[in-house]
Every structure is written in structure tokens, then in C-alpha cells.
Amino acid sequence: MTGRPRGASIRAHLLVGFVGMALLPAMAIALGSIVVGYFTGRQQALDQLASVAALQELEIRSWIQEMQGELTVAANEEYGLERVHVVLDLARDNKYLSSYNKVTRNWLGRLVTHTRHYDELFLLDLEGRVALSTDPAHEGESHGQADYFKRGLEGPTVQPEFCVGPTVEPSAIVALPIRYQDGELLGVLAGRASLEHLAQILSQRTGLGTTGKAYLADATGVLLTADSVCSSGAQAVGTDLGGLQAAITPRANGAGTYDDLRGVSVLGVYRWVPELQASLLVEQDLAEAFRAIIAGLAVNLAVVFAAVVLAVGASLLITRRIAEPIVGLAHAAAQVATGDLNHTAPVDRIDEIGVLAGAFNSMTAQLRELIDGLESRVQERTQALQRRALELETSARVSREITSILDIDDLLARVTALIRDAFGYYYIQIFLLDRDSGVLIGRAASGPPGPQDLRLPLSGPSLNARAAETNEAVLVNDVSQEPGFLAGEHLPETRSELVIPLCAGDEMIGTLDLQRAEKDAFTAEEVLVLQSLGDQIAVAIENARLYNRSRALAVVEERNRLARELHDSVTQSLYGLVVFAGAAQEVLEAGDGMRARRHLARIEDAAHKALREMRLLLYELRPPMLEEEGLVGALQQRLNAVEGRTGLQVCLSVDGEIDLPAPVEEGLYRIAQEALNNALRHAAAMSVAVRLKADGQGLELDVKDDGGGFDVAAAADRGGLGLASMRERAEALGGRLEIVSHPGAGTTVKVRVERWEGL
Secondary structure (H helix, E strand, O other): OHHHHHHHHHHHHHHHHHHHHHHHHHHHHHHHHHHHHHHHHHHHHHHEEEEEEHHHHHHHHHHHHHHHHHHHHOOOOOOOOHHHHHHHHHHHOOOOOOHHHHHHHHHHHHHHHHHHOOOEEEEEEEOEEEEOOOHHHOOOEEOOOOOHHHHOOOEEEEEOOOOEEEEEEEEEEEEEEEEOHHHHOOOEEEEEOHHHHHHHHHOOOOOOOOOOOEEEEEOOOOOEEHHHHHHOEEEEEOOOHHHHHHHHHHOOEEEEEEEEOOEEEEEEEEEEEEEOEEEEEEEEHHHHHHHHHHHHHHHHHHHHHHHHHHHHHHHHHHHHHHHHHHHHHHHHHHHHOOOOOOOOOOOOOHHOOOOOOOHHHHHHHHHHHHHHHHHHHHHHHHHHHHHHHHHHHHHHHHHHHOOOOOOOOHHHHHHHHHHHHOOOOOEEEEEEEOOOEEEEEEEOOOOOOOOOHHHEEEEOOOHHHHHHHHOOOEEOHHHHEEEEEEEEOOOOOEEEEEEEEEOOOOEEEEEOOOOEOOOOOOHHHHHHHHHHHHHHHHHHHHHHHHHHHHHHHHHHHHHHHHHHHHHHHHHHHHHHHHHHHHHHHHHOOOOOOOHHHHHHHHHHHHHHHHHHHHHHHHHHHHOOHHOOHHHHHHHHHHHHHHHHOOOOOOEEEEEEEOOOHHHHHHHHHHHHHHHHHHHHHHHHHEEEHHHEOOOOOOOEEEEEEEEOOOOOOOOOOOOOHHHHHHHHHHOOOOOEEEEOOOOOEEEEEEEEOOOOOOO
């Protein structure tokens, strides 16, 4: 690969970078102006529509107030209110005076001719029937369910009727209550007004452009426009309002973008007119409303395009000036990468790129020098790492092997053999400290002289004594220059020596003495490995000592327990034999044969009891069968030799393959032994069953008898029956113990052990 494609790539990156730096601000400015222009234009369009809506709403409210004022004036005209009262009184009593009604109708007719808006005036009684109307054809009609009648009983109201039939013009009904002077409600005076004036208001197009429109829509989906008023019929849309639903349903003022009934997106402003129970909507097509925004967007895009063209031109010029020297430098680097370390980069500039080329040539020269000596150093380091890895691996293997040895003499002999085979030392010996005499005693060595011949006092000048006193490793790379080296004819080839102190915590245990036949043979890394190994050897020695101490303590404890058992059971039985034998002798001398036979029978019982106790004590020791035939054979022998001879029915069942470590076998045997002893001594059982079940994940031991049983909680509080001992043994095996028993219902002892790898 040459440097040219890489140089072209740099040129492309520089070009993209420069164009991007110029283009991003221009695009950001253009995008910002587009966003601002959009929202500003949209808000201006909304403000224009809101102004039109506010003006039309004001005119609609003026029209409503004018109609209500005309009706109020008519109701309060001189003699008019009196005529209305008379007609409504008669209607309340279901009476009708045609002459009087005619006079009143004529009066209402004259009022209609003098008003600007009303086409009909009529009176409604309290039940909503038309008692009198300027149009006699409507008299007698019932309007009791009409909203304007219900609201008119309470106060002045207006109800538009946008869609009342294909031949009936839309109208608005204005109603107000008629009361006596004392406030008693008498009826409703209503007037039907034409919506022509409302149509004139809605037809105003000032500020709406060519696509703008204004109309009314009630909550039922009936729309009233200027055209529908003139054509005698509002448009009944029903519940299918489309995009208008969001504008009509809230019964509130607002603005937004939605689709009108044509499916065209519009920008609209809506205002709720409570007097008409309808919304006034003023809309304009989005295409017309956003025309100015689109024009501004086109200008911004043109500016952005011009900025991009200028940025690309400037970037090409700058990129060419910067990239050419870099391409040359890249070509030189490619040549060096192929192995041509004599190739240099041209230094024909005094700027930063020229400095970079000079530095590159300097690094190439240094690289040539470095490579010349690198191979030998790599080989040396590789050998050192291999030696270090071998030492660590050997140390780990030694550690694994010595942790399982619990006899101190075997442990020390194995340690010296493993270190000699792994590290190839000339001579190895281990000393253990006798604190009582203050002497380091040789306990193991890799060759003659034997360790029994070596005793080094701590107060002496030896290297081992110095390491034990200072608790620090002592390294002598040339023993001929060390006065503390103990030379001997048996080790004539020793040239260097390393003594590692062996400590368990703060306690000094001994020393590990390592000797080589070469000078300066021990490296610093090797000393660290051997110190770590020494710590592990010290732990192994301490573990072996603790194991031996625990075994000794266990023997003493077992002896004491057997002594107590002998005293509490067998000794008492033997003492009873002596007492009953003496009593039998006395009654025989007195010639009382009957009493002598009773004493002899008691002697026989005591002897049987003593024999049973002795068998129990003998089998509390580890029987030979446990080592020879394992747990199953030992349990079977115990049942045959003890429980079977006492007359109990015994049963041993085994499910699965039983293959356990010796500590687990002995622990389970001791638990079963304690459970069988309790059944024999305390339960008065007739039969006992022992079951072993292995399921691949663990083992379960069950000992069940049909004796008298006991209260487990009470027995645990008293601490009797060996329950604590059985539970401790189970926990030591990593298992759990469960005892199920009730008075009179027998006893079952269950032990479950699942993990025994570490035992």
C-alpha cells in the first residue's frame, strides 16, 4: 500500500471538515430563520383571524342585545303589558275572548312592523302553548319542551333555529318572562327574528383573504353560514364533525390547525357564544395563510445554497494547500512501514508540517537504533518471563500438594523433595524452632547429613539463626565472603545460600534453608516466590500441628466420656450384682429358698443389663468393620451384635451406591450409634429400622424406632439424649439434623449430607 490513497483520504476529510464548519452555521441560521418565520407567520395569521372573530363576535352580541331590547320595549309599552296580562290570564283559565284577542293580535302586529328584526311575536302560557300570535296559524301549538321556553321562564334568552326544515328559513327566537307586579310568573313573550342580519355579519370578508370564511356551529353538528341563511337551510352534519370536533366540543375559545368539512387543512380561530349555544369559527386555508412563510423559506434556502457554494470553493483551496505536504509525509511513512528505514521525508517548509517532517526523520533514525538491539532484549525478557512462570507454577503445585499432608514428618520430607525437583537446588533443609530450648532443630533435608545431626542455637552466628531472629529473608550470593556461613565437608559445592523464615502469623516456626552451587544464583523475583512458598509451608506446618493437637484432645475427651459411661452404667450394674449376691447368700444361710431365688433373678437381670451396656461401650469405639467394609457393613454388624441380641427386631435398607470419605462415614456412624443407643436405653422399643439413601446429590440417613417417643423441645432444653452431640456432628459434615418424635408415637432421626468434598 502506498501513501497516495491515504493522502486522498486526508484531503477528503479536510474538505468535509471545512465545508461542515462553513455549512453548519449557515444551516443553523437558515433553520432558525425558517422556524422563527414559520411561528411568526403562523401567529400573525392567527392574530388576523382572531381580530376578525372578535369583531364578528362583538357584532353578533350587539345584534342579540338589540333584539332583546326591542322585545323588552314592546312588553313595556303603554297598555301593552295590561293586554298581555289579560290574554295570559284567560289562557291560564282556559278561556278565549276572540274580540279581545283580535285587538291584542293587531297590537302585536303593529309592533312587528315597527321592529327591525322580528317577523312574528307570540305569547306562551305557563304550559308552553301559544295563546296568541301575530300568525294565527301557530296559535294552539305546544312549545313546552323547547329550550327557549324553559329558559324564557327564568329570564331573557335567545335560541337560534339553524335547521328547522327544508322550506323554513333559519331564525332566532328571543323570549322573556311576563310577570305580575308582585313578581308572579304569568307566561313568556317570544319573538321570531330573521337571521339576515346575522348572515350579513358572517359574510364580511375583511381580513379573510380569498379562502377565508366565518360560520356558526352548535354542539349537535348543525352549521350556519351566510350562504345557508340566504338559501333557507343550515347544514346538518350530525356527529360526523371531522376535524371540527376539537374546536366545537370544549365550548371554549381557542385556535389551531384542523381539517374542515371539505377535508382541507385550515388555520382556524373559534369562540364560544353562550347566547346562541354555538361556536363562532373563522378559518382560512393553510395554503393561503402560510403563503408568506413559504416565500420566506424559499429566500432562506437560496441563501443557504449560496453559502454552501462559497464554502465548498474556499474549502477546496484551503484543503489543497494543507493536504499536499501531508500526503508527502504519509508516503514517507508508508515507505518506512514497508521496512525502508533509510527513507526520509522532505523538509521544504518552515511551518508546523516542516517541523513534523523533521521530527519524523529523527524518530526514524531512533527507530533504526532501537531495532538493532531490540531482538536480544526481547529474547532475554522472554526467557526471564518463562523462568518466572515456571517458578510460579511450581510454587502453586507445591502448595497444592502440601496442604493435604497432616503428618509433620511426612510433610517436611515431601516439601524438601518437591522444592528440590522443581527448582533444582543443590541442597535444601528445614529447621523447626524449639522455643523451650531456643534451638533450631533440623527436621528434614534433601540429602546427607541427616537432619537429626543439625541443631542451631538462636544465639549463634548462623544464617538460619539470623533469619529467625530478624524474621527477614537472608540472602548470601557468595558464601565465601560471609562469616556466618557454616562450611562443612559434606556440602563442598555450596556457593550461594538463601534462608527464608517460616512464620504463622506473629509466631516463628522455623526456617527454610536453600543452597546453590553457583554464585549470584538467586534473583530478586525468585526470592519473592520462595518467600510466598515459605508462608504456605508455615501454614501447612501449623495445620498439621493443630490436627495432631485436635486428635490428641479428641482421644482424651473420648477416654473421659467412656470413663463416665463405665461409672454411670456398668459400674452401677456390677455394684448391684455384689449387693444382690450378698443378700442371696444371707437368705440361703437362713434357709429361705424363695427369697434366694428372687435375689438370683435380680442378679441375672443386672448381669444382662451390664452386658448390654458393655456392648454399647465397645461399639462406641470405631469398629474394625467401618474401615474394612464401610458404613453399611458397620451398621449391619452393630444391629446384629447389639440390638439383635437384646431381642429387638432390626432392619437395614440401602438405596443407591454408598461411597463416602472416611470422615463422613465415621460421622454418620456416630450419629446412628447415638440414635440406636437412645432407642435401646430410653425408648423401650420393639423394633428399629435404619435406612441409607443416596440420590446423586447427597445422602440421607434415617433411624426409626417404635418406642415411647418424647417431647423434642423439652429434651433440647434439658440437653439430654445426646441431641446436641448428634446435631454438632451433622453440622461438622455440612449437613442438617431433623428429629421427629411425640410421646407414645416413636422417634425418627434424619440426617441429610449433600457436600463432603472438603472433608
